[in-house]
Amino acid sequence: MTCFGKHFAMAAAAATAITIGTASSALAVELEFYFPVAVGGAAADTIEELTEQYMAENPEIEIDAVYAGSYQETVTKALTAARGGKPPQLSVILSVDMFTLIDEDVIMPFDDLVETDEDQAWLESFYPAFMENSQTGGKTYGIPFQRSTPVLYWNKDAFAEAGLDPETPPATWEEMIEMGKKLVVKDDEGNVQRWGVRIPSSGFPYWLFQGLTTQNDVILANSDGNETSFDDPKVIESLQYLVDLSQKHEIMAPGIIEWGATPKAFFEGQTAMMWTSTGNLTNVRDNAPFDFGVGMLPANVRRGAPTGGGNFFIFNDADDEQKAAAFDFVQWITEPEQSATWTIATGYVAPRPDTWETTTMQAYTSDFPAALVARDQLEHAVAELSTHENQRVTTLFNDALAAAITGTKSPADALAEAQQKADAILEDYR
């Protein structure tokens, strides 16, 4: 072939490739979808499998599922991309970041995408406890997906050894102290070998602490996200209880307790009870070398727990076709069958009642009833603490809790200070 002929052939091939390329992209709607993974293991694989399955059923939609790190990294990445003018069209982000995303004007309400009565019914099909963190001003901005709630895990062997009924976890704050005292084991030198309970407090102590405040019948922030009640006497009382667990009753290790090491400490028998996310359920089931129980958090004035975890958000920069495709994908992945696959793989709480009625879930829960505890606790659950400029406000609150836990400030002083600073920030949003 002559030199000229060669070039001509290449140009022709390139031209064909370009034509094919444009033809297929004219058909396909492309979506970029960021997702975080907070619990490790099967979560990332499961999301990718589900996405693949959706694309196989809907060839006209192309979804690029991007693993974006932890929750914190995902929201940072999404906001940075939005500021750079190239946001994803869809992302799973902590439900509490809703106000931040609205303030940055990057997300849109799902209500705007509702067309049929069916869509509307779908929008109303989730547990109300999960919707508290997903709605504001009468609009729904987030759809619950990888949602969790904290539960109490207890070591049945340790309970039996301490002369307690291994089938009954503490039901009240007082019982937790009484049982905790019996469960503490010390060696000859008086060093503690096993603590009674472990409530992790590193990084984001506010989440489990919100369990205590809810049980003490107080709400930390209003639903408009512009008022907090950090210095309410009931909040102070709750913090005093938490501090007393280590300082007065000596049933919990003093100082800040690491989240990451908590399941391990439980497996090693260094604590007889732990409070942690239901997202750890599969991990505990696979690794605990003893019989364990899962129960609701103990009650004080009432039962209570916060919800937690991530929601789907649709970004407003997307074009109409992309928005419609994103809406359809979110509807599909929250359908009972897909949602059941996800819950069984991770331990996250399925966010719709009808998921629990599927045969897959029925089989799973009859084999492993502990998975039902988190769902049953939902009726007592409240919205996770969320405000405008959420990261700033919760950091203030976390710092106050850490100061009280480490003993540098009294609960009352620490919380009064946090409330004052939170007011200064939230003033602009009232």
Added chain:
Amino acid sequence: MHRREWVYGWLFLTPALVFLFAFTHYPAFNTILGSFFSTPRGRKPAEFIGFENYRDLVADEVFWKVLTNNFWFALGTIPISVALALVMALWVNGRLRGTTLSRVAFFAPTVLPLIAVANIWLFFYTPGFGLIDQLRSGLFGLPAINLLGNSDTVLGAVIVVAIWKEAGFFMIFYLAALQSIPPVLREAADIEGASSFYYLRRVLFPLLMPTTLFVSINAVINSFRLVDHIFVMTDGGPDNASSLLLFYIYEVAFKYWQTGYAATLTVVMLVLLSILAIGQFFLFDRKVHYQ
């Protein structure tokens, strides 16, 4: 002729200058400018607010706390890591048995990424079943200790990690300097009957001064720059007890999204580092003996 050289000079400089301006001067200038503007949010654009960010800075307790922490962090890491580097270099410079092994051992922490180092130390520090507690209870029957979970001990704990990480790196520079010192000096000292300590103090130290200057400037910069382990180990907690200036800047910029205020904090850091670097050059330079 002269004019031509002028053109050539600039032509040679251009590639370097382009990068220097694009990645150093332009961002620095932009940061200083940004520190006089409010943070844009949603549809609300940035507004010129004069020195308001600087007034907030003076009133910000957390800023003063992280600055104090950074001062102690610098004071804890710089002298110890430099001294340790020198001791290790002198040690492995000799002709003892197993020198290669010690050199590798001392240098290994430098090769590891700081994130990995932090994870290793996180395990060492874990109360109950971490390495330190296993040794404490196994050997001495002492109770568990929560070094990272206490405001009094957490900064010390992260300082140790930083020293462990950077001493080996500085050792390499000292080792290179030691290897380049002519052996005749040692022989002359021996003939004159100088003791080892005298030789160390009056011959080696002065000859190592240029390296010490270089290493200590790096140590100062690192004391502001090494924050990766904070992310892994403490997240700045408890109650900002282990938060450092750069870590706080990251939090303000990418967690709170107060970009205007983050620019202000960055200006403070730029000014601090410039003062330290200039001061070091002028003060130290007089005492440095270049061969």
